[in-house]
Amino acid sequence: MSGYIGIDVAQMELVVAREGVAGSKVYPNSERGRRELVKDLKDAELIVLEATGGYERGVVASLGGASLPVVVVNPRQVRDFARATGQLAKTDQLDAQVLAAFGATVKPELRALPSEDEEELRDFLTRQQQLIQMLVAEKSRLLQAQGKGRQPLRRQIKKHISYLERELKELDADLDQVIKGSPLWREQDDLLQSVPGIGKQTSRILLGTLPELGTATAAEIARLAGLAPMNRDSGKWRGKRWIGGGRPRARAALYMATLSATRFNPVVRTWYKRLLTAGKPKKVALVACMRKLLVVINAMLRNRERWQPIEPAATT
Secondary structure (H helix, E strand, O other), X not given: OOOEEEEEEOOOEEEEEEOOOOOOEEEEOOHHHHHHXXXXXXXXXXXXXEOOOOOOHXXXXXXXXXXXXXXXXXXXXXXXXXXXXOXXXXXXXXXXXXXXXXXXXXXXXXXXXXXXHHHHHHHHHHHHHHHHHHHHHHHHHHHHOOOHHHHHHHHHHHHHHHXXXXXXXXXXXXXXXXXXXXXXXXXXXXXXXXOOOOOHHHHXXXXXXXXXXXXXXXXXXXXXXXXXXXXXXXXXXEOOOEOOOOOHHHHHHHHHHHHHHHHHOHHHHXXXXXXXXXXXXXXXXXXXXXXXXXXXXHHHHHHOOOOOXXXXXXXX
């Protein structure tokens, strides 16, 4: 019997399928249901789940705590796999079977599961992003609410903006406490902020979304951030290299940090000017600097060294 298991996770239940076996079994997504699930999957070779916005955390923690091989995959990859194999219909049972087949065929790499502290930091960063988005939307609505007849509406919007700003300020203090409460994060935060161009917010985002910093190779960390150039070749035709995938929030934070660094960081400014002199378009040069800066800070955290005013040699 195949040891590849797919689990479709919902708020109230877990639908479990085994690769090559018809049908599925349903467990409640509760502490009791997860305990029963762990007992039934002791022979599993690989257990595959999709990221479902948090509903999967309980079952992943239970499976990981029992030392079972569990991996959380990107839902887009699974849907692409389903389409490629002709599975266009979608139900919970079919999704579980597709996940099991995906595991048996693709064999996604097992990764270390995030700790409770890492999950807490990610949750804070997610909430911060949500509050910022709401604040931007409300400020846009305030600009649109013009005219004497809209004064009551403007008062309501201003009141909500004040509330959101207070919430962001409190959340900022909570994030500081989370970082300071961890000796490792406190040290890494200090190292990251020693880089001209990387401030408190960028440092937090990198720590929360790229916990592999300092432990991965240069190629691995670039791939995780979606900064590894990919080919677009066919026959004798050679297309432009492009980047994508990875973790978009880390890449966006690194973009803003590098943009600032090209002005205020002498080392990065030198990289950037060198690429422009070589004829590279500005966007290509900036992305190349992003990748190089990421590789350097990865080496800094690995070697526990602060930023140097001269270009560091350890970038592999």
